[in-house]
Amino acid sequence: MTDASAPAARRPGEQALTTLGLGAPDLDPADASPHSFPGGGRWRTEIPSCEGPEALAVVLKESSRLDVPIHRISQGSGVWMLTDAEITEMVEATAARDIELCLFTGPRGTWDIGGSTRTDSGGAGARARGHDAVAGCVEDAVRATELGVKCLLVADEGVLWTLHRARAAGILPADTTLKVSALIGPVNPAAYQVYELLGADSVNVPSDLTLDHLTEIRRVSAAPMDMYIEAPDDLGGYVRMYEVAELIRRGAPLYLKFGLSKAPGIYPYGTHMRDLTLDTARERVRRGRLALDLLARHGADGDMAPLGSRLPGQLRRFENPA
Numbered sequence: 001m002t003d004a005s006a007p008a009a010r011r012p013g014e015q016a017l018t019t020l021g022l023g024a025p026d027l028d029p030a031d032a033s034p035h036s037f038p039g040g041g042r043w044r045t046e047i048p049s050c051e052g053p054e055a056l057a058v059v060l061k062e063s064s065r066l067d068v069p070i071h072r073i074s075q076g077s078g079v080w081m082l083t084d085a086e087i088t089e090m091v092e093a094t095a096a097r098d099i100e101l102c103l104f105t106g107p108r109g110t111w112d113i114g115g116s117t118r119t120d121s122g123g124a125g126a127r128a129r130g131h132d133a134v135a136g137c138v139e140d141a142v143r144a145t146e147l148g149v150k151c152l153l154v155a156d157e158g159v160l161w162t163l164h165r166a167r168a169a170g171i172l173p174a175d176t177t178l179k180v181s182a183l184i185g186p187v188n189p190a191a192y193q194v195y196e197l198l199g200a201d202s203v204n205v206p207s208d209l210t211l212d213h214l215t216e217i218r219r220v221s222a223a224p225m226d227m228y229i230e231a232p233d234d235l236g237g238y239v240r241m242y243e244v245a246e247l248i249r250r251g252a253p254l255y256l257k258f259g260l261s262k263a264p265g266i267y268p269y270g271t272h273m274r275d276l277t278l279d280t281a282r283e284r285v286r287r288g289r290l291a292l293d294l295l296a297r298h299g300a301d302g303d304m305a306p307l308g309s310r311l312p313g314q315l316r317r318f319e320n321p322a
Helices: 014-021 053-066 084-096 131-147 157-168 189-198 211-218 241-251 272-298
Strands: 043-047 070-073 101-103 151-154 177-180 202-204 225-230 254-256
Touching: 014 070, 043 272, 053 084, 053 272, 084 101, 101 189, 131 151, 131 157, 151 157, 157 189, 189 202, 189 211, 189 254, 211 241, 225 241, 225 272, 241 254, 241 272, 254 272
Parallel strands: 043 070, 043 254, 070 101, 101 151, 151 177, 177 202, 202 225, 225 254
Antiparallel strands: none
């Protein structure tokens, strides 16, 4: 919950526009999310597309230089694109800074031999095609958690439910968190609620959802939401920096993801893309600094969750079948 005694955040251009007779209507308190993260705070930060130890080192160095607080760092190429030594190095580096590390699980349809994803319809997209693809995701999840990874990124409803059941059964550690990818992000409150019930601990929604859409979601679910403040081009390329305070007000508890438009895709990553990957990793942190500066200028930076916090709080789940 927000502090009722705290002054309201200033909206962009508010004073000047009001002077000119162009002031915006008052905000409706009923639009605000009533939810927050456990332990306090309404927003956390995430740096995505951190594809290996070298990119991680760049992100950590740049975040220190620019004073950008980070709650979570995520990777998009997948567990299978990293060696055990590389995963261990990333686990140790993030643990030293009390940052959650999230790695993507297993095979996805966009890289499969099935041709439907290359048609105009896009087929089933990034979802896991067949039993073997689900098995690959589970293999990645077990391997990653055994190496100390505490957050897994998924792009398939069946994989999400399977990993949630594995967590409940003790196959994965009980404090493992499951994050739904933007590649399958829900676009309505009913779908968002289903992902929570399937085991999601945070859900990445498409960055083109309206503010009203976020309010609709918050009326049915308190599961943390992930949202690109700046989206990669293959997810629309949207830049919503000036909306960041209102996105938090409507969507909390919210992870602010600092992506990068006008940048080539880097998945699956390899050293042939090293310079691009390191340059874009550095720039994502800078984009984070720009967004945080905006929040500070508008007096809306006071509700950040404590650094080191990562758990989602009590969420609702479907009954686990025997």
